[in-house]
Structure formats: C-alpha cells, structure tokens
Amino acid sequence: MGMHAQQDNPHYLQVNMLQAMLVPREINSHKGDSGSVAIIGGDDGMVGAALLAARAALFSGAGRVYAAMLSQAAPSVDMLHPEIMLRKPAALAHLNQLDALAIGPGLGQSIAAIELLIFWLKQPSAKQLPLVLDADALNLIAQHQHLADLVKVRQAPMVMTPHAAEAARLLATTADAVQSQRVESALTLAKTFNMTCVLKGAGTVCASADGHHVINTTGNPALASGGTGDVLTGLIAGLIAQGLSVMDAAKLAVYSHGLAADNLVAKHIGPRGLTASELMIEIRSVLNQFALP
Numbered sequence: 277m278g279m280h281a282q283q284d285n286p287h288y289l290q291v292n293m294l295q296a297m298l299v300p301r302e303i304n305s306h307k308g309d310s311g312s313v314a315i316i317g318g319d320d321g322m323v324g325a326a327l328l329a330a331r332a333a334l335f336s337g338a339g340r341v342y343a344a345m346l347s348q349a350a351p352s353v354d355m356l357h358p359e360i361m362l363r364k365p366a367a368l369a370h371l372n373q374l375d376a377l378a379i380g381p382g383l384g385q386s387i388a389a390i391e392l393l394i395f396w397l398k399q400p401s402a403k404q405l406p407l408v409l410d411a412d413a414l415n416l417i418a419q420h421q422h423l424a425d426l427v428k429v430r431q432a433p434m435v436m437t438p439h440a441a442e443a444a445r446l447l448a449t450t451a452d453a454v455q456s457q458r459v460e461s462a463l464t465l466a467k468t469f470n471m472t473c474v475l476k477g478a479g480t481v482c483a484s485a486d487g488h489h490v491i492n493t494t495g496n497p498a499l500a501s502g503g504t505g506d507v508l509t510g511l512i513a514g515l516i517a518q519g520l521s522v523m524d525a526a527k528l529a530v531y532s533h534g535l536a537a538d539n540l541v542a543k544h545i546g547p548r549g550l551t552a553s554e555l556m557i558e559i560r561s562v563l564n565q566f567a568l569p
Contacts, residue, residue, distance in 0.1 A: 278525055285345060286490075287489060287490055287491055288490065288491050288493050289482070289490045289491060289492045289493055289530070289531050290455055290465065290493065291391065291531070292518045293490075293527065294435075294443060294527060294528050294531055294566060295566060296388055297442040297520060297524050297527075297566065298518075298528070298563065298566045298567040299445065299567065300567055300568070300569045301567075303516070306339075307339030308338065308339055308340075308373075309377070310337055310338055310339030310340075310517075310518055311338050311339055311340070311375040311514075311516075311517030311518045312338070312339060312340040312341075312342070312371070312373045312374050312375050312376075312517060312521065313333045313338045313340070313341055313374070313375060313376045313377070313378070313379070313510075313513045313514050313516070313517035313521060314341075314342040314343070314344060314363075314368050314374055314376075314377050315333065315341075315342070315343045315344070315372070315377075315378045315379075315381060315509075315510060315513065316344045316365055316368065316377065316378070316379045316380075316383065316392060316396075317329065317345065317378075317380055317381035317383040317384075317411070317412075318343070318344075318345030318346060318347055318350055318381070318382045318383075319347050319382055319383060319384030319389065320346075320347045320348070320349065320384070321345040321382075321385065322347070322381075322382025322383075322384065323345055323347050323349070323350050323351070323382060324382065324503065325381035325382030325411070325503065326343050326344075326345050326381045326382050326504045326506075327343060327354055327360075327507045327508045328381065328506040328507055328552050328553070328556075329343075329378055329381040329410075329507065329510030329513070330342075330343035330354070330357075330360045330502045330510060331354070331356075331357050331360065331507075331510065331553070331556060332374045332506070332507040332508070332509070332510030332511045332556045332559070333365075333378075333510040333511065333513050333514035333515065333517070334357060334359055334450060334510075334514070334515030335434060335514075335556045335557065335559060335560040336362060336510070336511050336515055336518070336529075336560075336563060337514065337515075337518055337560075337563065338513075338514040338517045339517075340361070340373070340397075340521035341359065341360045341361065341514070341517075342360070342361045342362075342363055342368065342371065342374075343360050343361070343362050343363070344363045344364060344365040344367070344368050344447055345362070345363070345365070346365060346383070346384060346386070346388055346389065346392075348386075350362070353498065359452070360398070365388075365392055369395070369399065369401075370384075372401075374402075374405060374517075375405075375406070375516070375517040375518075375519075376405070376406045376407075376408065376513045376514070376516040376517040377396065377402070377405055377406070377407055377408070377410070377513070378407070378409075378410065378430050378509050378510060378512070379392070379393060379396060379407065379408055379409055379410070379413045380408075380410035380411040380412055380413035380414065380509065381410055381411055381505075381506040381509055381510075382411070382412075382506075383411060383412040383413055383416075383516035384412055385412050385415060385416055385419075387414065390416055390420065390423070393413055393416055393417075393423060394423065394426065397423070397426040397430060398426060402432075403430075403431070403432060404427075404431075404432045405432055406432060406433040406434065406435075406516045406522060407430075407432065407433075407434045407435070408434070408436075408437065408509055408512050408513045408516070409427075409434065409435070409436045409437070409471075410437045410438075410505070410506075410509040411442070411505070411506075411509075412437070414418070414436060414437075414438050414442045414445070414446060415442060415445060416445045417446065417469075419445075419525060420464070423470070427469050427471075428468070428469055428470055430470075433471070433472075433516075433521070433522040434469075434470075434471035434522065435470070435472045435473075435474060435512055435516075435522045435525070435526055436469065436471055436472070436473050436474065437473060437474045437476060437505065437508060437509055437512065438465070438473070438474075438475060438476065438478075439475075439476045439477060439505065440454045440455050440475070440477055443461055443462075443475055446465060446468075446469075447461060447464060447465065452476075453560040455477070458475055458477065458479065458481050459481055459483070459489055460492070461475060461481075462474075462475040462481040462482075462483035462489060462563070463483045463487060463489055465483070466483040466484055466485045467485050467487075471485065471487050471522070472484050472485075472522045472523050472526050474508075474512070474526050474529075476505060476508070478495070479491045479492060479493075480492040480530045480534070482523065482526045482527055482530060484523050490527060491518045492534055493528045493531075493534075494530075494531050494533075494534025494535040494537070494538055495530075495533070495534030495535075495537055495538065496534075496537055496538055496546075496547055497538045497547045498540065498546035498547035498550040499534070499537050499550075499555075501535070501550060501551065501552065502552070503551070503552030503553075504533075504537075504552045504555060506552065507533065507552045507555055507556050507559070508530065508533050510530060510556075511529040511532070511533060511556075511559060512525050512529040513525075513547050515528055515529055518563075528563075528566070531554070532559050532562045532563055532566070533559060535562050536555055536556075536558035536559040536561075536562050537550065537555060537558075539558055539561075539562070540555070540558050542556065
C-alpha cells in the first residue's frame, strides 16, 4: 500500500494519532507523578533481558523502576543505571505503589517462573494492576492451560507482546500461518485472552479485544537484533505506569520504537550493528518530541 493510501487508512498508525498522548510536565512534578513500574524476569543467562526492559522503562520517563530477577547470580545493582532498584522477586509483593508490571523478559520456564506467574495473576492486591506479558510468560501460558485460564478471567488491563513464533504457540498453529494472517492472528489473541495484543514484526499490529486494530508504519530491519523486544516491553510498561491506557501505550511504544530505529539508520547507526541499548536512548528523544507543548 502506498504512503498516501496508508495516511488515509485509519488502521495504519500515524503520528497525528499520538500527539496528544504525552503532555508537558508541571513545574512542580515529582517522581511519584510519573508512576512506578517493575520488571520480572532475568533467569540464569538472561539477566540482560530484564535489565534492558527496566532501562527502557526508565528512559520512557517512569518515576520509579524496579527489576526483579530469578537468577541466583543476578547483580544487586545495575552499575550502568543505578537509578533502577533491584529486588528479589518475592520482595515485589510488598510494594504498594506499583502502577504497572511486566513479566517475561528472560523469565525462563522453571517451576519458580510458573509460580511467579501464578502469584501475580491471582494476587488479590494486584487484581487491578496492569500487566505486560512477554517472552517466556507467553510460552508458559501456551504450555499450561491453568495459566491460560487465569489470564482469561483476569479483569485488569493487560498487554501481550508476542513475536510470530510465540503467537503461534498461543494459537496452536505455525509461525507461517500467523505471518500470513497477521491482523487476524492479533485480533484472535486479543479476543481469546481479553487483552491488547502487540504482534511484533514488520508492520507490528496492535489489536484490542473489542476488534480495534492498527498497523505500525515505522521501523526497519535494524530492529532484528537481540534485546529490542525487551526494550519494547519495558517501554510499554513505563508508559502505562505514566497513566496511558494499555492500547495508547502500545501504539505510542511501537511507533516510537520504530521511529527511533529509523532515525538511527538515517544517521548510519544501523541497520547492521544497532543495539538495543542505543535504541532506547533515541526512544527517549522521540518521546520528548511528542511531549513538547
């Protein structure tokens, strides 16, 4: 579809759909006004995934960011970004000011991971807490019917961020089938699990359970790199914590994520060799442009 046809089609995500989502901050703002978000994941060998998601939430503008990792070798401080507060997963249950929680980056599929997922899906004090589900959280839901059932009956806002293979597992089909019907697959997932679905890939699809969907118009092959999905998860969670609805957070996140990659490639920082860490710095610039008065 040509550029002008996309601009005239309400199902293609355009910048004018996003401009009122972020507002300039008041002169007397404090960190509590910008929300608190936590990331759970980071099992052995995958600590970096949770740290990338947490850093992305920080760069999104969230006021407080926590990261809880399952690995016994997880650091006690993020030396690159000590602003992030690292906790043991069990300690997050005692936080009473969380505004959003993301589960999945580097989570693994251990018994401990399953127990954590059950806890946050059933925890009475978290029944209104918005959740972002990614990576192994989705794989576990696909493998264990009791987890899928818990997700389906949960009433709080939720977002899932599958790539084609994860979506295929949830739909009991193949990645090729998902790719051949991306909009239909995203809408089916959104309706089945009663949440917003962000089906990642070229032309990321954001779909809601009521049948609404948009297709992203930014991004390029530079995003085909390890960690960029973790950045997207943290970005969505950080925007939800700042007060955006789950669908608005998904739209703004995927557009900004892709636009940041486009900006960097235009500066010859990619497509080869662009890293997730470089990407989130450019995302911060993009978001601040959206928030200009």
